[in-house]
Amino acid sequence: MTRRNLLYAQSGGVTAVINASAAAVIETARRHPERIGAVYGARHGILGVLAEDLVDTAALDAAALTSLALTPGGAFGSCRFDIDAPADNPAQYDRLFAVFAAHDIGYFLYNGGNGSMDTVAKLSQAARQRGYPLVCIGVPKTVDNDLEGTDCSPGFGSAAKYVATAMLETSLDLIAMSGRTGRIFVMEVMGRNAGWLAAATALAGEGEDEPPHLILLPEVPFVEEPFLERVRAVVDRLGYCTVTVSEGIRRPDGSLVMEQHHDARGHVQLGGAGQFIARLVHERLGYKHHWAIPDYLQRAAGHLVSATDLAQARAVGQAAVEFALGGRDAVMPAIRRDGDAPYRWSVDAVDVHAIANLERVVPAHFIRADGLHVTPAALDYLRPLVEGEVIRPYRNGLPYYPTPQLPALARKLPAQ
Amino acid sequence: MTRRNLLYAQSGGVTAVINASAAAVIETARRHPERIGAVYGARHGILGVLAEDLVDTAALDAAALTSLALTPGGAFGSCRFDIDAPADNPAQYDRLFAVFAAHDIGYFLYNGGNGSMDTVAKLSQAARQRGYPLVCIGVPKTVDNDLEGTDCSPGFGSAAKYVATAMLETSLDLIAMSGRTGRIFVMEVMGRNAGWLAAATALAGEGEDEPPHLILLPEVPFVEEPFLERVRAVVDRLGYCTVTVSEGIRRPDGSLVMEQHHDARGHVQLGGAGQFIARLVHERLGYKHHWAIPDYLQRAAGHLVSATDLAQARAVGQAAVEFALGGRDAVMPAIRRDGDAPYRWSVDAVDVHAIANLERVVPAHFIRADGLHVTPAALDYLRPLVEGEVIRPYRNGLPYYPTPQLPALARKLPAQ
Numbered sequence: 020m021t022r023r024n025l026l027y028a029q030s031g032g033v034t035a036v037i038n039a040s041a042a043a044v045i046e047t048a049r050r051h052p053e054r055i056g057a058v059y060g061a062r063h064g065i066l067g068v069l070a071e072d073l074v075d076t077a078a079l080d081a082a083a084l085t086s087l088a089l090t091p092g093g094a095f096g097s098c099r100f101d102i103d104a105p106a107d108n109p110a111q112y113d114r115l116f117a118v119f120a121a122h123d124i125g126y127f128l129y130n131g132g133n134g135s136m137d138t139v140a141k142l143s144q145a146a147r148q149r150g151y152p153l154v155c156i157g158v159p160k161t162v163d164n165d166l167e168g169t170d171c172s173p174g175f176g177s178a179a180k181y182v183a184t185a186m187l188e189t190s191l192d193l194i195a196m197s198g199r200t201g202r203i204f205v206m207e208v209m210g211r212n213a214g215w216l217a218a219a220t221a222l223a224g225e226g227e228d229e230p231p232h233l234i235l236l237p238e239v240p241f242v243e244e245p246f247l248e249r250v251r252a253v254v255d256r257l258g259y260c261t262v263t264v265s266e267g268i269r270r271p272d273g274s275l276v277m278e279q280h281h282d283a284r285g286h287v288q289l290g291g292a293g294q295f296i297a298r299l300v301h302e303r304l305g306y307k308h309h310w311a312i313p314d315y316l317q318r319a320a321g322h323l324v325s326a327t328d329l330a331q332a333r334a335v336g337q338a339a340v341e342f343a344l345g346g347r348d349a350v351m352p353a354i355r356r357d358g359d360a361p362y363r364w365s366v367d368a369v370d371v372h373a374i375a376n377l378e379r380v381v382p383a384h385f386i387r388a389d390g391l392h393v394t395p396a397a398l399d400y401l402r403p404l405v406e407g408e409v410i411r412p413y414r415n416g417l418p419y420y421p422t423p424q425l426p427a428l429a430r431k432l433p434a435q
Numbered sequence: 436m437t438r439r440n441l442l443y444a445q446s447g448g449v450t451a452v453i454n455a456s457a458a459a460v461i462e463t464a465r466r467h468p469e470r471i472g473a474v475y476g477a478r479h480g481i482l483g484v485l486a487e488d489l490v491d492t493a494a495l496d497a498a499a500l501t502s503l504a505l506t507p508g509g510a511f512g513s514c515r516f517d518i519d520a521p522a523d524n525p526a527q528y529d530r531l532f533a534v535f536a537a538h539d540i541g542y543f544l545y546n547g548g549n550g551s552m553d554t555v556a557k558l559s560q561a562a563r564q565r566g567y568p569l570v571c572i573g574v575p576k577t578v579d580n581d582l583e584g585t586d587c588s589p590g591f592g593s594a595a596k597y598v599a600t601a602m603l604e605t606s607l608d609l610i611a612m613s614g615r616t617g618r619i620f621v622m623e624v625m626g627r628n629a630g631w632l633a634a635a636t637a638l639a640g641e642g643e644d645e646p647p648h649l650i651l652l653p654e655v656p657f658v659e660e661p662f663l664e665r666v667r668a669v670v671d672r673l674g675y676c677t678v679t680v681s682e683g684i685r686r687p688d689g690s691l692v693m694e695q696h697h698d699a700r701g702h703v704q705l706g707g708a709g710q711f712i713a714r715l716v717h718e719r720l721g722y723k724h725h726w727a728i729p730d731y732l733q734r735a736a737g738h739l740v741s742a743t744d745l746a747q748a749r750a751v752g753q754a755a756v757e758f759a760l761g762g763r764d765a766v767m768p769a770i771r772r773d774g775d776a777p778y779r780w781s782v783d784a785v786d787v788h789a790i791a792n793l794e795r796v797v798p799a800h801f802i803r804a805d806g807l808h809v810t811p812a813a814l815d816y817l818r819p820l821v822e823g824e825v826i827r828p829y830r831n832g833l834p835y836y837p838t839p840q841l842p843a844l845a846r847k848l849p850a851q
Binding site: 029032033035063066090091092093094095096097098099180183184185187188189190191192193194195196197198204222223294309310311312313314315316318319320321322323325327402405406407408413415416417418420 | 510834
């Protein structure tokens with residue numbers, strides 16, 4: 020058997036547990052020295068491959084890998100960059116395969132979401148066309164939980180635990196502060212097209228009168244009047260109302276509720292839906308209003324990861340290496356749900372071509388008939404994903420996140 | 436010795452540990468059955484006294500008090516309400532003392548900030564004038580850390596731990612996501628006039644190139660150009676920049692940087708300074724921008740309390756009862772710093788008349804000469820306050836916050 024090097028990279032928005040997948044990839048690869056030589060990383064995803072900006076993971080000992088697995092963010096650096104179709108930009112692929120060849124890369128593992136799976140699919144195809152022996156495997160990751168082909172995505176469970184905890188805790192604050200004038204608290208969570216994280220805040224309460232009282236999902240067109248009527252009804256009953264808002268909620272005409280300026284590359288900069296909703300309620304109903312935007316906090320909270328999510332992030336990292344060694348190509352390890360109560364799961368392989376660029380949104384049977392909350396079926400789905408706490412090291416009162424030592428590899432090619 | 440009842444109430448913005456003070460008050464009072472009869476609570480602070488809306492704490496057993504101490508928010512309900520001066524509104528005081536007399540209240544403990552200490556001072560004075568035997572004690576609490584007469588305020592250490600952790604974790608996310616275009620992350624924290632929480636985020640990093648790179652305090656007038664120059668310098672060096680913004684930063688003319696509409700009672704509704712700063716940088720320097728507004732999350736995060744803060748919240752609750760029994764009146768237990776390394780502290784009594792309505796801001800020697808960060812002396816002050824983690828119960832993956840059983844007392848007076 021030939022012995023080739025493995026290249027791992029991270030892509031898309033990072034999560035609290037993506038580095039646990041990285042650690043599992045490295046640990047598993049080291050258990051197969053007969054097949055896998057060095058384990059390298061690319062800085063900032065596929066951009067690091069194009070730039071031949073590679074690092075060596077050899078200096079990470081067992082303790083460093085344990086720390087890495089408990090560190091949020093992407094230790095290798097991430098990117099938001101889609102490679103072109105092979106036919107459109109052969110020079111790009113010439114460069115990618117030159118870098119692969121220069122460092123004897125036989126395995127490429129890309130840790131990302133649906134866009135990254137497209138990169139895996141394209142590279143796999145290009146390798147076959149070029150006759151370059153490269154095994155390409157996707158490693159799933161996204162707080163948005165919008166990957167198709169898997170029951171859930173590593174990263175989601177921890178973000179879900181964070182936003183549900185935030186909703187639970189802030190609601191205790193809101194209840195304490197509420198007097199006779201009526202008070203509303205709005206929390207805006209991530210989710211441009213898929214409302215999974217908004218749905219997860221439902222775990223904070225049980226029953227109609229517990230927070231969050233209303234959940235606005237991007238899957239459901241937002242109409243002001245019925246929403247305001249429901250807010251008023253909740254405040255009339257309780258004196259307060261909590262609302263979760265997905266950043267990407269849209270009006271019936273498809274426009275974003277809080278359309279903001281576009282950035283230089285044409286991307287919509289979101290972040291105003293929560294503020295918009297809070298002010299709408301304040302202006303129309305006169306209630307006191309507060310809003311929170313956790314933003315990066317919800318996907319970076321290493322101090323509050325879900326033990327289930329952490330285990331799954333590790334499992335997909337391990338499976339990715341095992342699939343690569345088992346002759347699979349262009350697949351992604353997926354989480355299968357084998358049982359709800361008790362929750363049981365396993366890892367399976369799905370074809371990246373079948374899932375690349377797809378977005379799995381919250382299905383209709385998880386959304387309450389009035390569109391303003393979720394169903395018991397959604398709670399059954401969500402509950403196990405936030406289960407379990409992880410005891411982690413602290414130093415000087417803060418989580419201890421040592422910087423992993425990842426020395427740069429010497430370049431072998433001219434810069435581009 | 437006469438045996439009288441004790442009335443406890445909460446006021447102002449609540450914290451992650453105010454209920455620990457409540458639990459300590461109840462536990463300590465129960466150790467003195469010869470002097471203290473029932474321990475009652477007023478709902479929503481002094482408003483609950485005026486409304487004779489009282490509850491009994493007798494049903495809280497040891498386990499319930501342990502849970503209460505680890506539950507954020509204000510279990511008794513809080514309020515933002517200042518009583519009038521006795522001379523201006525004798526009817527208000529007639530009502531307050533009628534309620535005290537109806538329930539044989541001999542001890543009134545008010546858990547709040549500088550406004551609440553003013554209530555304690557006024558009630559103490561009025562009781563003497565009326566010849567009503569009432570001992571009035573303030574119990575300190577505020578995430579803003581702006582109480583005079585104490586080295587720190589219970590509630591602050593936990594909020595400080597939360598915002599410092601948030602800055603640390605989000606910076607790992609930011610670093611991973613940063614490419615060559617420049618990226619800024621802004622976190623807006625609480626603090627209308629005092630920048631203690633903003634200053635506390637400095638604990639996330641060590642040295643100039645670690646987050647947060649810049650801290651905007653309400654104590655320092657905000658001027659755009661020097662700020663933007665510093666942001667540019669940081670991004671030129673690192674590719675990214677993190678900024679902490681106090682909600683209450685002001686321009687040199689005294690106006691709020693993000694002046695928003697006033698609510699019905701004339702209060703300024705803050706919450707836009709972080710967004711303003713992020714957009715300013717984006718528009719002027721072209722960087723990608725994200726901003727977070729933890730809002731209630733920072734003061735309600737029972738899952739991440741500081742063990743030091745929790746211990747101090749308990750200590751001031753205990754001391755308040757002991758001061759009351761020791762013949763003190765119109766005092767507040769204060770935290771004294773007896774040593775920095777190792778940190779040692781004790782509880783002392785301060786006269787509420789000397790501190791009521793004062794606001795302690797971040798002193799000049801804690802602010803870096805350029806006004807855009809804090810000094811090593813500030814870090815020495817802050818470091819011990821976030822120290823220590825608390826192992827707490829979880830259920831179904833979320834912190835377990837059972838609702839304390841606080842049955843209403845039968846009213847003895849006609850409603851007003």
